[in-house]
Amino acid sequence: MRLARLVSALSLVAALPLAACVSTPAAPHPRAEINNELCAQELEKGDLVRAETFCDLGLEFGPQYADLWANKGLIAMYSGRKDEAKKHFIKALRFNQEHLQAYQNLGAIYFEEGAYGKAHDNYRRALKVNPDNLETRYNLAVTLMKMGKMEPSKKELRTLLAINPGLADAHHTLGVIAYAEGEYDESVGHLAQATQLTPDASQMWHDLGTSLMELSRFPEARDAFANCARLDEKNSSCINHLALAQRKTALTDAAFKEIKDTQQAENSAPALFMLARQYREKGLLAEEESTYRKCVKLDGKFAPCHFGLFQLFSDAHKRDLAEVACKQFLKYGTSEEFPTEYQTCEKFLSDATF
DSSP: HHHHHHHOOOOOOOOOOOOOTSSSSSSHHHHHHHHHHHHHHHHHHHHHHHHHHHHHHHHHHHHTOOHHHHHHHHHHHTTTOOOHHHHHHHHHHHTTOOOOHHHHHHHHHHHTTTTHHHHHHHHHHHHHHHTTOOOHHHHHHHHHHTTHHHHHHHHHHHHHHOTTTOOHHHHHHHHHHHHHOOOOOHHHHHHHHHHHHHHTHEEEEEEEHHHHHHOHHHHHHHHHHHHHHEEEEHHHHHHHHHHHHHHHHHHHHHHHHHHHHHHHOOOOHHHHHHHHHHHHTTHHHHHHHHHHHHHHHHHHHHHHHHHHHHHHHHHOOOHHHHHHHHHHHHHHOOOTHHHHHHHHHHHHHHOOOH
């Protein structure tokens, strides 16, 4: 489990729609303000065509009104015209060098493009406009992490948590950084807080499970991956890691380990058969098959182990292997000793002939 799997879950705060709440250096024309409000309302509704109509009309009255250019940038941004959006945001900053949302949204575009240096610069400028803006500080922290500047990133995240300890994303990102640095106890601490604050975030449960696995805390990891799989049934990583955590939990269980050690030490076919059945009860199919194979290698005439292999292969729809195991069972077992198993095997072979 690599850091890349954890980092993939991180995303920046989405661009924010603009209303005419940011003051510009010069008072705008009243008609420009009215049309900016209408433009912002249509943006919130998602009607980009009407929004742009009002913005363009407003610019006829106030061509230097920064908020209108910033809203034009949002319209282009939402339409997928990123280059045009950047031009509009830059124009907004030309008319108002303290336009917070223009800096924020420029930073978001540069981040998406992988231009982390430019994203960093714009987020820094946004923080100078308003140091209390939590979204900007978080985005700056993630950008610094992407740039490999872990200490500055952690500093920004700790500042965020000093202001608001309930920010799950800040805990999550600190957990990811701690994981990358091999500080697994610290990683678990932050990720556990993130899941408590946002219990319906499947990726946070996945990342918590990943860190717990590094500490060999398998039962807790199993529970974390189970929560992830419950929240996101199609998440193959959670499902696969859940199976692994379950296996590790079973194998490290003290009572089961004692049974396993005792039966392996005895090293007889009956003891290996009983161990294989223990594996079966715990859902450890790979270990079950391996133990049956050791059993028949030790004593090829021990019928129960052949039947055990038949069950495994039959359940896995491996018909050819199931037939071989079934025939071996019938060769060394009797209907008097194993009536139910014998009947099952005969029926399987009979059905296979048709």
